[in-house]
Amino acid sequence: MKVQSQSEFGTGVGTLLKITLAPTIWAFHFVISYGAAAVWCEKLTAQGDTVALQVWLIGLTAAALLGIIACGVVGWRVWGKGGYGADGHTPGLGNTESRQGFLGHASVLLSVVSFIAVIFVILPVLMIGSCT
Amino acid sequence: MGSVLFDSGPRGGWFMYPPLSTMDEGVGADIWLLGLSFIEVASIAAAVELIVGVLKCRSPRMRVNLMPLYAWYVLVVGGMILFAFPPLIAGDFLFEMEKSFDWPFFDPTRGGDPMLWQHLFWIFGHPEVYIIFLPSIAIAAMVVPTVAQRPIVGYSWIVLSAVGVGFLSFGLWVHHMFTTGLPNISLGFFSAASEAVVIPTGIQIFVFAATLMVGKVKKSLPMLWIAGALAIFTLGGLTGVMLAIAPFNWAVLDTYFVVAHLHYTLFGGMIFPVMAGIYYFYPFFRKGKMMSETLGRLSFWLIFVGFNAAFLPMHYTGMMGMPRRVYTYGESMDWGWLNMLSTVASFVIAAGFVVFVFDLLRPKRDFDGPKRNPWNAGTLEWSHDVPGESWGVRTIPFITSRYPLWQQPQLVERMDAGRFYLGDTEFGHRETLVTSVLDAKPQHIQRVTGPAYITMLAAGFTGGAFIFPTFHIYVPAIICGAFAIVCVLYWLWTSTAQIPEEPMGDVGLDLRLPRYASGSDAPGWWAVWITMLGDATAFASLVFGFFFYWTASDNFPPQGALHANGAMVVAFAVLLALSWAATRVARGVHRGGNVGLGRLVMAASVLLTLAGGFAVYGAVSHLSPTSHVYPALICGLAVWLGAHLLLGVIGQGYCLARSLAGRMTPLYDADLHNVTLLWHFIALQSLVTAAVIGLLPGWMS
Numbered sequence: 001m002k003v004q005s006q007s008e009f010g011t012g013v014g015t016l017l018k019i020t021l022a023p024t025i026w027a028f029h030f031v032i033s034y035g036a037a038a039v040w041c042e043k044l045t046a047q048g049d050t051v052a053l054q055v056w057l058i059g060l061t062a063a064a065l066l067g068i069i070a071c072g073v074v075g076w077r078v079w080g081k082g083g084y085g086a087d088g089h090t091p092g093l094g095n096t097e098s099r100q101g102f103l104g105h106a107s108v109l110l111s112v113v114s115f116i117a118v119i120f121v122i123l124p125v126l127m128i129g130s131c132t
Numbered sequence: 133m134g135s136v137l138f139d140s141g142p143r144g145g146w147f148m149y150p151p152l153s154t155m156d157e158g159v160g161a162d163i164w165l166l167g168l169s170f171i172e173v174a175s176i177a178a179a180v181e182l183i184v185g186v187l188k189c190r191s192p193r194m195r196v197n198l199m200p201l202y203a204w205y206v207l208v209v210g211g212m213i214l215f216a217f218p219p220l221i222a223g224d225f226l227f228e229m230e231k232s233f234d235w236p237f238f239d240p241t242r243g244g245d246p247m248l249w250q251h252l253f254w255i256f257g258h259p260e261v262y263i264i265f266l267p268s269i270a271i272a273a274m275v276v277p278t279v280a281q282r283p284i285v286g287y288s289w290i291v292l293s294a295v296g297v298g299f300l301s302f303g304l305w306v307h308h309m310f311t312t313g314l315p316n317i318s319l320g321f322f323s324a325a326s327e328a329v330v331i332p333t334g335i336q337i338f339v340f341a342a343t344l345m346v347g348k349v350k351k352s353l354p355m356l357w358i359a360g361a362l363a364i365f366t367l368g369g370l371t372g373v374m375l376a377i378a379p380f381n382w383a384v385l386d387t388y389f390v391v392a393h394l395h396y397t398l399f400g401g402m403i404f405p406v407m408a409g410i411y412y413f414y415p416f417f418r419k420g421k422m423m424s425e426t427l428g429r430l431s432f433w434l435i436f437v438g439f440n441a442a443f444l445p446m447h448y449t450g451m452m453g454m455p456r457r458v459y460t461y462g463e464s465m466d467w468g469w470l471n472m473l474s475t476v477a478s479f480v481i482a483a484g485f486v487v488f489v490f491d492l493l494r495p496k497r498d499f500d501g502p503k504r505n506p507w508n509a510g511t512l513e514w515s516h517d518v519p520g521e522s523w524g525v526r527t528i529p530f531i532t533s534r535y536p537l538w539q540q541p542q543l544v545e546r547m548d549a550g551r552f553y554l555g556d557t558e559f560g561h562r563e564t565l566v567t568s569v570l571d572a573k574p575q576h577i578q579r580v581t582g583p584a585y586i587t588m589l590a591a592g593f594t595g596g597a598f599i600f601p602t603f604h605i606y607v608p609a610i611i612c613g614a615f616a617i618v619c620v621l622y623w624l625w626t627s628t629a630q631i632p633e634e635p636m637g638d639v640g641l642d643l644r645l646p647r648y649a650s651g652s653d654a655p656g657w658w659a660v661w662i663t664m665l666g667d668a669t670a671f672a673s674l675v676f677g678f679f680f681y682w683t684a685s686d687n688f689p690p691q692g693a694l695h696a697n698g699a700m701v702v703a704f705a706v707l708l709a710l711s712w713a714a715t716r717v718a719r720g721v722h723r724g725g726n727v728g729l730g731r732l733v734m735a736a737s738v739l740l741t742l743a744g745g746f747a748v749y750g751a752v753s754h755l756s757p758t759s760h761v762y763p764a765l766i767c768g769l770a771v772w773l774g775a776h777l778l779l780g781v782i783g784q785g786y787c788l789a790r791s792l793a794g795r796m797t798p799l800y801d802a803d804l805h806n807v808t809l810l811w812h813f814i815a816l817q818s819l820v821t822a823a824v825i826g827l828l829p830g831w832m833s
């Protein structure tokens with residue numbers, strides 16, 4: 001019956017979900033690229049050329065990569081503060097700093113994977129110059 | 133499965149592509165749908181349970197960075213289920229409407245499009261293969277540290293791997309649709325994402341290898357099966373990479389190459405790890421008994437050799453061009469001997485399973501050595517003892533390490549002595565602790581329901597509500613549905629959110645905690661959130677259908693078509709928004725202590741919902757859904773909304789009744805919080821539905 005605000009839900013899950021920010025950026029980048037290509041090829045272009053689409057998607061990719069780098073940098077800072085990185089050991093696993101350090105580490109790793117995945121996804125747009 | 137014996141198995145393959153499957157007159161497709169419906173309900177329920185369990189019911193102080201890796205895997209799987217199954221639910225809904233009532237969602241002659249089914253099916257289908265794979269490989273993540281007798285090397289890397297796979301696996305679905313004529317660029321996206329998913333998938337295998345290399349490995353049966361799993365899965369993953377390259381896929385699509393791939397991934401990614409799990413956990417379930425080392429080895433080698441002899445040649449038969457799903461072929465095809473090899477080898481696999489089943493079932497003598505933790509594992513489940521006692525653990529320990537049985541001395545002794553949390557129950561109820569998400573701080577005492585028949589009855593009636601319509605028997609189905617609702621309500625009424633005898637309770641170690649939680653502290657509230665997130669995904673898939681028809685056809689909405697009744701659309705949007713507002717206001721007023729006014733507003737919300745429901749009906753009642761996919765989709769959305777309004781009005785009425793019966797008070801108002809949360813989602817769906825059927829058609833044409 002303790003009257004509480006939504007804080008535990010917000011902060012708890014919120015903090016946990018922060019590690020998925022980079023993959024979420026990947027997901028949006030993916031869906032938008034796919035949707036844009038589908039609409040462009042089906043509705044907007046008659047000849048199947050893709051120059052305008054390429055320009056827009058390269059812009060989108062740049063934005064996505066910047067966002068992912070930002071996630072990685074923030075994660076890196078948190079990770080370092082956790083005292084995990086310096087000697088490669090895990091001092092005192094059971095405290096708040098080590099938990100933060102772990103979440104930071106996970107965000108860095110996920111940012112790296114998302115970065116690569118975004119680049120993978122944009123490659124076909126650059127390499128396949130037509131809809132058909 | 134039984135349908136096969138009565139010649140009513142699904143005849144359209146496991147992915148049931150229309151129009152073949154919708155035109156098939158037999159009952160096979162319906163039975164297949166029935167099975168899928170059960171899986172959908174069960175999976176979503178499992179997702180709720182897994183997510184809430186992992187996030188809210190950990191041992192005190194077991195921070196997220198200390199959870200067993202198994203918990204990370206199932207957390208990710210729970211999340212994946214919430215986004216993978218709902219599109220299939222939406223697809224099934226459309227499919228069944230077409231099959232039973234001839235609404236032409238997938239019928240091109242009336243504006244439908246079979247491609248929508250393929251999209252919805254595979255948006256589910258590919259994540260599903262990882263939903264199968266992750267919990268199985270999670271067993272490996274538990275077995276490997278035990279075998280190496282040391283903590284896992286690179287805990288965060290496993291988390292990366294699980295979360296990364298969870299996300300990327302949603303960008304692969306079109307690799308099952310490479311030959312459907314989508315633009316090449318679109319194929320490229322999915323090909324690229326398929327190659328990218330290999331990175332996180334591969335990482336966990338390296339982590340396992342690293343742990344084994346730096347540890348002192350004790351050879352054991354579970355490890356043997358895990359080793360076999362990794363070997364086989366790696367091969368299956370490699371053929372997956374090949375298949376994801378579009379031109380190669382065009383060549384081998386629907387050949388035995390695919391059959392080889394899927395068996396390598398499923399045997400390596402599921403069967404073998406699960407076998408390892410059975411050998412590993414056998415002495416956990418049957419204390420003092422162990423499966424036979426000799427028979428285990430025999431079974432392993434029979435299955436391993438048999439498997440490779442049966443499925444390795446299929447890569448080659450596939451390359452030679454042998455199609456899937458044929459039962460005969462000409463002699464001149466040259467692949468007869470390869471198939472003969474596969475056939476013989478399949479009997480070897482079967483022999484291996486016979487040995488395994490025999491070993492599983494035969495009576496066994498007690499083994500020597502420690503019976504409680506025979507593998508000397510480090511994770512908490514191995515503290516379990518005491519068969520015959522009516523508790524899982526004597527007390528709930530606090531956890532400050534990843535492998536508590538190795539790293540927290542005297543833990544088990546203290547647990548047994550009752551010197552941790554909840555050693556006793558004050559009022560004789562079943563209870564557990566609910567803890568916070570990040571750091572597992574104890575938050576309140578949660579009363580847990582016990583075994584009951586009413587839940588079985590509810591399951592039985594729910595089953596009836598699905599089984600009868602399969603055979604086009606509708607009246608008993610509706611009766612079953614009604615009884616299912618009654619059973620669930622009865623269970624909710626008698627066993628959940630009960631007002632405690634005392635507001636606070638003593639949990640031991642000088643800690644006093646509340647005995648009741650409402651709002652975002654209550655696990656029930658989380659369950660509503662999670663369920664409705666899945667529900668919203670299904671709804672989004674239906675709305676996606678609207679856009680899909682628009683992009684895929686030049687004539688959607690068709691010219692001169694009848695539209696939804698605009699005035700009625702506005703009416704239901706307004707009424708349902710008001711109903712939502714009333715529910716929200718009732719919660720505040722009631723919490724503030726003005727119970728009378730609160731009840732009045734709750735009653736008003738019930739009436740508003742009913743009126744809104746009639747308006748929904750009025751908005752679409754003049755359309756004829758069998759004539760074209762456009763009215764069909766509008767009616768489909770209306771049916772979907774109507775079903776949710778039924779749920780919503782039951783919730784509102786339930787709160788009113790609880791208040792009148794004195795089971796809900798301003799202090800103890802979890803029910804009202806949960807129903808309000810439900811209504812946030814319902815209101816959102818109402819407004820989106822109104823926009824989609826009322827506004828979009830105008831913009832689109």
Ligand code: HEM
Nearest residue numbers: 261265307308326372373375376385386390394397398401
């Ligand atoms: C746990 C891992 C995996 C499982 C359980 C699995 C399972 C399956 C199954 C059951 C099919 C056959 C679907 C059908 O009936 O047509 C299939 C096909 C396919 N898989 Fe996998 N798979 C896994 C991993 C992968 C990976 C990692 C990739 C790519 C990198 C991949 C790429 C493909 C492709 C492209 C096909 C389509 C083949 C075709 O129809 O031409 N799979 N997989």
Ligand SMILES: [Cu+2]
Nearest residue numbers: 258304307308
């Ligand atoms: Cu796939």
